[in-house]
Amino acid sequence: MTNQFRLGGDLTIDRLGFGAMRLPHGSPGGAARDPESGRAVLRRAVELGVNHIDTAEFYRSANGSVRANTLIREALSPYPAALVIATKVGPVFGPDGPGQGTAADLRPQVEANLESLGLDRLDLVYLRIGGTEPPHGESLAERFEVLAALRDEGLIRHLGxxxxxxxxxxxxxAIAPVVAVQNNFHIANRDETAVLEACTQAGIAFVPFFPLGGGRADINNPGLVKVAGRHGATARRIALAWLLALSPxxxxxxxxGSGAHLEENLTARSITLTEADLADLS
Known part of the structure; x- marks a missing residue:
C-alpha cells in the first residue's frame, strides 16, 4: 500500500492529512481554543510530513475570535511548496444557524477563503451541499457551474x-473534472460505500470527514478492539489504517487540537493490516 496519492494528476499528497475543524474549538459551540496551541499543532503536523490540510472559512469558534484559516496562515505562511490546502464552500450561517447557500454566495465565499488564507489560488475547493445527509434528488449543477467558472478564471486549481x-x-x-469527494464515512458508518467504489473506479480521491466518528458516533466494536490488541495499537490508529486499506x-x-492526538493519528501510516485483520473489521 502506498502512502501517497496523486491528486488531480499533479499534486502528490500523503494519504493521511489533517482536518482543521477542531482547531478553533474542541466541539461545535464550545469554548474557543488557545490560538497558539492551534498554530503549534499545525507546525508540528507539517514537521511530521503532513502536506494536505483540509479547512473552511466557516471553521471558527462560536464567538468568531479563533478561525482555522487565520491560524493556518499565521502558522504556515509562506507555505511550503508541497503543501496542499483544501477548503469548502456552500453553507451559509445566519441568526438561525447554518443553511444552504445559493450559487450567488459562492464567489464571495471563494474570495473570503483566498483572503483569509493569504493565497492567490486555492488548491482544492469542495462544493458542500445538504445538511447532515446527502440531499438525494437535489441538483448541484447551478452551484458547481459557478465553481467551474472560477476554476477557469484561475482562482481555483481543482474542484471537489x-x-x-x-x-x-x-x-x-459532466460539468467539470472532479478530483475529490468528501463524505461522512468511518468504520461505524459505511453508508457511502457506493460512492467510494465510484471514486475508486474513476481514480478520484475519497476523503472521509469524521474519519473517527467526529464525536457523533462510537467507532469501537469488538472487531476493532480485537485488531487493536493484536497490533498493540489504539482503536483510533486501527480505524485510520482501515480507511487507508479500503482503496488506493x-x-x-x-x-x-491536541499535539498528542496528532502524533498518535499519524502513526497509523506505519500499520499494515493483514487479511485476518480486515476480516475482523469487515
Whole structure:
C-alpha cells in the first residue's frame, strides 16, 4: 500500500492529512481554543510530513475570535511548496444557524477563503451541499457551474464535492473534472460505500470527514478492539489504517487540537493490516 496519492494528476499528497475543524474549538459551540496551541499543532503536523490540510472559512469558534484559516496562515505562511490546502464552500450561517447557500454566495465565499488564507489560488475547493445527509434528488449543477467558472478564471486549481451521492458525482463530472469527494464515512458508518467504489473506479480521491466518528458516533466494536490488541495499537490508529486499506484512492483527514492526538493519528501510516485483520473489521 502506498502512502501517497496523486491528486488531480499533479499534486502528490500523503494519504493521511489533517482536518482543521477542531482547531478553533474542541466541539461545535464550545469554548474557543488557545490560538497558539492551534498554530503549534499545525507546525508540528507539517514537521511530521503532513502536506494536505483540509479547512473552511466557516471553521471558527462560536464567538468568531479563533478561525482555522487565520491560524493556518499565521502558522504556515509562506507555505511550503508541497503543501496542499483544501477548503469548502456552500453553507451559509445566519441568526438561525447554518443553511444552504445559493450559487450567488459562492464567489464571495471563494474570495473570503483566498483572503483569509493569504493565497492567490486555492488548491482544492469542495462544493458542500445538504445538511447532515446527502440531499438525494437535489441538483448541484447551478452551484458547481459557478465553481467551474472560477476554476477557469484561475482562482481555483481543482474542484471537489462533499456530502453527495453517486448521482451528484455523475452530474458534477459532466460539468467539470472532479478530483475529490468528501463524505461522512468511518468504520461505524459505511453508508457511502457506493460512492467510494465510484471514486475508486474513476481514480478520484475519497476523503472521509469524521474519519473517527467526529464525536457523533462510537467507532469501537469488538472487531476493532480485537485488531487493536493484536497490533498493540489504539482503536483510533486501527480505524485510520482501515480507511487507508479500503482503496488506493481513500485519504483520511483526522482533526485535532491536541499535539498528542496528532502524533498518535499519524502513526497509523506505519500499520499494515493483514487479511485476518480486515476480516475482523469487515
Amino acid at each position: 464535492i462533499s456530502n453527495v451521492d453517486a448521482r451528484h458525482l455523475a452530474e458534477a463530472r 484512492v481513500a485519504l483520511a483527514i483526522p482533526g485535532t
